[in-house]
Amino acid sequence: xxxxxxxxxxxxxxxxxxxxxxxxxxxxxxxxxxxxxxxxxxxxxxxxxxxxxxxxxxxxxxxxxxxxxxxxxxxxxxxxxxxxxxxxxx
Amino acid sequence: xxxxxxxxxxxxxxxxxxxxxxxxxxxxxxxxxxxxxxxxxxxxxxxxxxxxxxxxxxxxxxxxxxxxxxxxxxxxxxxxxxxxxxxxxxxxxxxxxxxxxxxxxxxxxxxxxxxxxxxxxxxxxxxxxxxxxxxxxxxxxxxxxxxxxxxxxxxxxxxxxxxxxxxxxxxxxxxxxxxxxxxxxxxxxxxxxxxxxxxxxxxxxxxxxxxxxxxxxxxxxxxxxxxxxxxxxxxxxxxxxxxxxxxxxxxxxxxxxxxxxxxxxxxxxxxxxxxxxxxxxxxxxxxxxxxxxxxxxxxxxxxxxxxxxxxxxxxxxxxxxxxxxxxxxxxxxxxxxxxxxxxxxxxxxxxxxxxxxxxxxxxxxxxxxxxxxxxxxxxxxx
Numbered sequence: 001x002x003x004x005x006x007x008x009x010x011x012x013x014x015x016x017x018x019x020x021x022x023x024x025x026x027x028x029x030x031x032x033x034x035x036x037x038x039x040x041x042x043x044x045x046x047x048x049x050x051x052x053x054x055x056x057x058x059x060x061x062x063x064x065x066x067x068x069x070x071x072x073x074x075x076x077x078x079x080x081x082x083x084x085x086x087x088x089x090x
Numbered sequence: 091x092x093x094x095x096x097x098x099x100x101x102x103x104x105x106x107x108x109x110x111x112x113x114x115x116x117x118x119x120x121x122x123x124x125x126x127x128x129x130x131x132x133x134x135x136x137x138x139x140x141x142x143x144x145x146x147x148x149x150x151x152x153x154x155x156x157x158x159x160x161x162x163x164x165x166x167x168x169x170x171x172x173x174x175x176x177x178x179x180x181x182x183x184x185x186x187x188x189x190x191x192x193x194x195x196x197x198x199x200x201x202x203x204x205x206x207x208x209x210x211x212x213x214x215x216x217x218x219x220x221x222x223x224x225x226x227x228x229x230x231x232x233x234x235x236x237x238x239x240x241x242x243x244x245x246x247x248x249x250x251x252x253x254x255x256x257x258x259x260x261x262x263x264x265x266x267x268x269x270x271x272x273x274x275x276x277x278x279x280x281x282x283x284x285x286x287x288x289x290x291x292x293x294x295x296x297x298x299x300x301x302x303x304x305x306x307x308x309x310x311x312x313x314x315x316x317x318x319x320x321x322x323x324x325x326x327x328x329x330x331x332x333x334x335x336x337x338x339x340x341x342x343x344x345x346x347x348x349x350x351x352x353x354x355x356x357x358x359x360x361x362x363x364x365x366x367x368x369x370x371x372x373x374x375x376x377x378x379x380x381x382x383x384x385x386x387x388x389x390x391x392x393x394x395x396x397x398x399x400x401x402x403x404x405x406x407x408x409x410x411x412x413x414x415x416x417x418x419x420x421x422x423x424x425x426x427x428x429x430x431x432x433x434x435x436x437x438x439x440x441x442x443x444x445x446x447x448x449x450x451x452x453x454x455x456x457x458x459x460x461x462x463x464x465x466x467x468x469x470x471x472x
Contacts, residue, residue, distance in 0.1 A: 024253075025246075027127040027261065033134060033242035036346070041322055043392060072392040073366055077322060081386030083375030 006054070007047035009040020017051055021058045028052065029069055038069055041077055092258050094286045095121040097442060098278045100265055100301055101293035103133035104241060104428050105420050107248035107259075108435040109291060111167075114255035116443040121285055122252070122259040123278065129245045131295040132427060135396020137318055137340060137352060137472065138238040139331050140429040141178045142203055143231060145194050145468040148450050149405060151201055152430045157235060159432035169247035171239045172345050176329025178236035179208075179216050180469075181227045183336045190468065191231050198233070205233040217328040219382045225334070238331060238342055241428050265294075268304045268417070275305075275416035289416045289442060296362070296397045298421035305414050309407060310459055311399045311422055312360040316352060316472050317370040319393035321385075323347035332381065333471045339377050340471045349388070352472045353377055364395050398425040401459075404467040408434065408454040409441060418442070419456060425472055 004014040012035050025034050028051060037051055038044030052063045097113055099106045102124030110120045124130070142157055144150040160173050182191050191207065198205050208230040210222050216232055249259055260282065268290060269277040277286045292298045296313040324347050331342035341351025355370045371393060379386045399422055401407060407422035420438060423430075440446040458464055 023250075029130065029134075030127045030246075033129055034246060039320075039391075041389075041391060070394070072394045074371070074390065074392070077389035077391055079387060079389050080321070080375040080379050083371050083390065084379045084386060087372045087376040 006050045007037040010036040017054050091283045095119050097289045098287045099291045102128040103131050104245045104431045106293040107245050108431050110252040110257045111248045112435050112439040114252050114257040120257040123263045124261045125264050127261050129242050133241050136428050141236045143233050152433045156430050156432040167247040167251045171244040173239040175235050175237035177234040179330045179332050180231045181334040182229045225381045291418045291420050293420040296399045314398045314400050315395050317395050318352035321349045322389045400424045403464040404470050407456050411456050
């Protein structure tokens with residue numbers, strides 16, 4: 001079976017996204033919570049643009065008008081040890 | 091959008107959606123109105139835990155009955171809600187906490203719950219990555235049938251089941267006002283139209299207070315911003331949720347492998363601020379690696395905020411209010427709305443569809459704050 005990967009972190013394909021949209025998940029935040037797109041190490045850098053484009057094709061909503069998920073810090077993965085070290089030194 | 095309904099539910103969180111499902115099953119015509127998207131409030135930000143170990147009898151009994159319902163839920167709704175029972179391990183740090191723990195355990199056992207008091211050396215039998223010295227524990231309580239479920243999947247599954255039974259769920263729809271006459275609910279006015287109804291359920295999380303003010307009802311709710319974090323995925327390391335009332339920390343490993351957990355932010359204040367803080371990250375990372383030093387090598391991927399809608403006794407507000415007929419409350423969950431949602435929606439359904447009430451239900455109405463002796467729930471984390 002042909003699969004075009006949309007989200008590498010969570011292994012979600014274009015077909016998965018289309019299926020979820022057909023099931024009625026037409027909001028990026030809902031798709032994110034349904035499929036875990038944007039929840040992996042890249043935090044949506046790779047997939048969210050693609051998902052917005054698929055959503056445009058399916059629903060006719062323009063990419064520019066589709067609200068993006070909230071950016072949740074930190075922007076890159078940080079080890080718990082690094083974060084804890086600040087407090088350990090105090 | 092429908093212009094008439096038997097019941098209008100304001101709020102598309104787990105409680106609103108499970109209530110929509112149960113009322114539809116009883117043959118009622120239900121409309122849900124959600125300001126943003128499903129799970130956009132406290133449900134979507136929550137820590138996913140399902141705990142039965144409470145200090146008040148009402149909460150413990152609601153949670154015990156809810157777990158029985160969670161056990162059947164994937165099958166009933168026809169979708170996997172990822173309910174797993176890995177237990178809850180509650181750390182006990184000193185004599186005073188141990189006295190309270192013994193009291194709680196004996197009350198919980200009287201309700202038929204299996205819960206044990208663990209010796210310090212037994213803690214790592216349950217969660218091997220813990221460091222008993224680092225967490226400064228003199229023991230723990232452990233209930234093996236506590237667990238967690240996926241809040242998104244649970245809510246979506248309820249919503250799908252409700253739609254299949256004829257309920258209408260309107261997302262991105264804002265309630266502008268409530269229409270009343272002769273001290274009774276008549277209609278809900280939204281930005282997309284008016285829905286005539288005799289019954290409104292206020293399940294809007296922290297916005298419940300604002301909704302209630304539309305009909306001059308004051309709800310004693312304070313929004314508390316909570317922060318929570320998720321790490322990268324790891325191989326399965328432990329199954330139990332670990333919590334501490336003293337440190338306020340809670341964490342567990344989810345089905346996908348990430349560790350999710352939270353802790354109160356230093357110098358926490360009530361209010362509607364939503365920005366995540368660096369203070370939380372440092373405090374969480376410091377405490378988490380104190381509990382489990384091996385986790386210092388693990389990457390944190392993101393953290394986010396959500397709200398507890400906190401009542402003066404940390405117990406929910408359910409059911410009717412005296413002043414307005416047909417205006418029902420389903421809010422004030424104080425951080426544990428997800429885990430008791432099966433029973434909460436059941437009690438409200440019994441009341442709305444059949445006019446039945448119960449002792450527990452009556453003890454959770456808004457009226458209780460007018461008396462003087464309210465028993466506060468002590469077992470709150472996060």
